[in-house]
Amino acid sequence: MDLVGDVLSGSRLALARLLTQIENESQAGLEALDKLFKHTGKAHLIGVTGAPGTGKSSLVNQLARHYRKDAPGQSPPRVAIVAVDPSSPFTGGAILGDRIRMRELSGDPGVFIRSMASRGALGGLAHTTAGVVQAFDAAGFDVIFIETVGAGQAEVDIARLAHTTLVVEAPGLGDDIQAIKAGILEIADILVINKADRPGVESTEQALKGMLQLAHPAPRIFHHHYQPMEINKPPVDKPEQEMWLPPIQRTVAVEGIGVSELIQAISNHQVYLDRTGEREHRDQIRLETELVHHLRSELMARWQTASAPGQYQQVLQQVVSRRISPHQAAETLLSGGEAA
Amino acid sequence: MDLVGDVLSGSRLALARLLTQIENESQAGLEALDKLFKHTGKAHLIGVTGAPGTGKSSLVNQLARHYRKDAPGQSPPRVAIVAVDPSSPFTGGAILGDRIRMRELSGDPGVFIRSMASRGALGGLAHTTAGVVQAFDAAGFDVIFIETVGAGQAEVDIARLAHTTLVVEAPGLGDDIQAIKAGILEIADILVINKADRPGVESTEQALKGMLQLAHPAPRIFHHHYQPMEINKPPVDKPEQEMWLPPIQRTVAVEGIGVSELIQAISNHQVYLDRTGEREHRDQIRLETELVHHLRSELMARWQTASAPGQYQQVLQQVVSRRISPHQAAETLLSGGEAA
Numbered sequence: 299m300d301l302v303g304d305v306l307s308g309s310r311l312a313l314a315r316l317l318t319q320i321e322n323e324s325q326a327g328l329e330a331l332d333k334l335f336k337h338t339g340k341a342h343l344i345g346v347t348g349a350p351g352t353g354k355s356s357l358v359n360q361l362a363r364h365y366r367k368d369a370p371g372q373s374p375p376r377v378a379i380v381a382v383d384p385s386s387p388f389t390g391g392a393i394l395g396d397r398i399r400m401r402e403l404s405g406d407p408g409v410f411i412r413s414m415a416s417r418g419a420l421g422g423l424a425h426t427t428a429g430v431v432q433a434f435d436a437a438g439f440d441v442i443f444i445e446t447v448g449a450g451q452a453e454v455d456i457a458r459l460a461h462t463t464l465v466v467e468a469p470g471l472g473d474d475i476q477a478i479k480a481g482i483l484e485i486a487d488i489l490v491i492n493k494a495d496r497p498g499v500e501s502t503e504q505a506l507k508g509m510l511q512l513a514h515p516a517p518r519i520f521h522h523h524y525q526p527m528e529i530n531k532p533p534v535d536k537p538e539q540e541m542w543l544p545p546i547q548r549t550v551a552v553e554g555i556g557v558s559e560l561i562q563a564i565s566n567h568q569v570y571l572d573r574t575g576e577r578e579h580r581d582q583i584r585l586e587t588e589l590v591h592h593l594r595s596e597l598m599a600r601w602q603t604a605s606a607p608g609q610y611q612q613v614l615q616q617v618v619s620r621r622i623s624p625h626q627a628a629e630t631l632l633s634g635g636e637a638a
Numbered sequence: 639m640d641l642v643g644d645v646l647s648g649s650r651l652a653l654a655r656l657l658t659q660i661e662n663e664s665q666a667g668l669e670a671l672d673k674l675f676k677h678t679g680k681a682h683l684i685g686v687t688g689a690p691g692t693g694k695s696s697l698v699n700q701l702a703r704h705y706r707k708d709a710p711g712q713s714p715p716r717v718a719i720v721a722v723d724p725s726s727p728f729t730g731g732a733i734l735g736d737r738i739r740m741r742e743l744s745g746d747p748g749v750f751i752r753s754m755a756s757r758g759a760l761g762g763l764a765h766t767t768a769g770v771v772q773a774f775d776a777a778g779f780d781v782i783f784i785e786t787v788g789a790g791q792a793e794v795d796i797a798r799l800a801h802t803t804l805v806v807e808a809p810g811l812g813d814d815i816q817a818i819k820a821g822i823l824e825i826a827d828i829l830v831i832n833k834a835d836r837p838g839v840e841s842t843e844q845a846l847k848g849m850l851q852l853a854h855p856a857p858r859i860f861h862h863h864y865q866p867m868e869i870n871k872p873p874v875d876k877p878e879q880e881m882w883l884p885p886i887q888r889t890v891a892v893e894g895i896g897v898s899e900l901i902q903a904i905s906n907h908q909v910y911l912d913r914t915g916e917r918e919h920r921d922q923i924r925l926e927t928e929l930v931h932h933l934r935s936e937l938m939a940r941w942q943t944a945s946a947p948g949q950y951q952q953v954l955q956q957v958v959s960r961r962i963s964p965h966q967a968a969e970t971l972l973s974g975g976e977a978a
Contacts, residue, residue: 328965335963350689351811471691578958585957585964592968597937600972617925618918623675624925625668628932632940 301326302333305437310410313437317412320429331429334436339581341378341435342568345460346445347485352468353492355381357551358445362409364557365441375440379411380430382423382456383447410439424456425591428584431459458485459584461577462567464560466490467506469498483509486544488563494548494556506546542570605631641666642673645777650750653777657752660769671769674776679921681718681775682908685800686785687825692808693832695721697891698785702749704897705781714748715780720770721753722763722786722796750779764796765931768924771799798825799924801917802907804900806830807846809838823849826884828903834888834896846886882910945971 304312319327344361346354362377403409412430414423427444434442446456457463465486483489489510491502545563549556571577613627622630644652659667684701686694702717743749752770754763767784774782786796797803805826823829829846831839885903889896911917953967962970 332963332966335966336960339960582954582958586954588964589954589957589967592965593941593971594934594938596968596972597941598934601933601937614922614926614929617929618922620676620679623672624928625932626672626675627929628936631933632936 337436341442343460345457345463347457348466352466360551360557376408378434378439378442381413381445462487468493469496469502489546491548495550677776681782683800685797685803687797688806692806700891700897716748718774718779718782719751802827808833809836809842829886832889835890
């Protein structure tokens, strides 16, 4: 069976099979991605992250529906949703979310939803997510959402695989969340206050604005990156389209309020990415991350093949008994591996 | 200056300097850890994780104070707190937390607090945390808390570096949190419901009990690991001390309520770890993770030294222009690197 050909010609079954191969990190999946890779690079990747309780999934569902319905006078974009749940090794939450999604988006052949759980492999999840996104891209999906549940570093790293990253907040989620926001604000291209009909929305927006000024000291970044020679000029002189200030969009996803405006903001960001070369820059960073991941894996695999059997366990036991440090053990193994 | 000797003889200044070297992943830090490693393996490592808003930091502070004050008729244990904030690249939250901690625990030479932020390096944070913990262990700290802010996979992976992992919950944190609990419950040795004076504590406890039964099907795990031949015997026949059922402890950390009981539960878990060999097992997993990290880094460093200059950028450009996939690029580079 020609899985690659079937994926390229639009078979959902073939795509689903390929995604499973990618998730299992099988050789077949790797080879299929090699063949599909030249067909990638067309989709717009939208990362969506934020703390639990902000209603990210509902928001992504609504965005998907709007993309499918609002396309004026043209065929609507095909939409994929990759829902990544790094904190759920046994996918309970993801499965529940899937059912709700299936009900809301089912029957639309232009939408494909894939949930991914971690199975305990941390670095691996960002890697397999990148593979899944490439498969959707090659299969002709125009808009690909990468939604992460949770707001830890792993989730942030996965969401920033995207061209446009939405950071979702909601009013009244408690004090501690302030601390987390500071970190993820840095990666936000667009800030969304979902559940904006709740009390406290004004103070949430004020807080976000305040933190945005800390995280994005816009005039300085602007000067530094684009006009290093004019560093003393006041920021008011700069043409505003040369820099991106993350807008704050209010939505009530479950009622569809603010979703069209959010799509407009995403579209504005797309235009900005293309005009400034930032899209290429982000692509390059993402692909280099992938390359380094493969390099590391392949180096490790080659070493394992070449190393003397039993030596690894023997050296590990010396570490466990505290005779040599893990670092010294690695040095020992690599000397031995080269000699063997 | 003999940094290693000074650390071993109890100098706080030398320790602080060493911790910075470890965080910067400097060669000096690596060499110092090699020398210190044989002095490790004595401390009890306590991981503390949970969603934002559960009051983890206050709880850890209270635990530290109790360990320092409650030691009956002996010299109190020395306590280190490693507060890891993977979601805060610029440490704003961590610094704020530090100030509060300094006020509460300052002046006690038996307590050492170190905050670590991610600086964007994901896998690296778990690694440098392991190094920092080893330094505290070698320096003679008896109890080392590894506290992570946030509840994503990275945080969970760091917290499980410990011998005893506390998962902290609090009543009334919203619906979405249920989904996250499912994943991190699996790593909990002790469940803590902090802020237990809040309304909703009963339903939180009931929910946790229900999920514990899903996450820890105790009789089956018990049979499988320890008595494979008696798989058909009813669980009631088993001596209870052979297995560990995560207890649920209620605390109100800011008032010190339930903290002594929590310390007793930690002590019970220590006894269990020692009796069953589980402590050695966990040490071995942790040290093997470290070893593999060093192996990977060293393989990559050796390859970089051996590879032809300029080739990497050239191959990366072929990936960016979609001529070859990241996987094919890695293969190309490794063939070239070996030929060179």
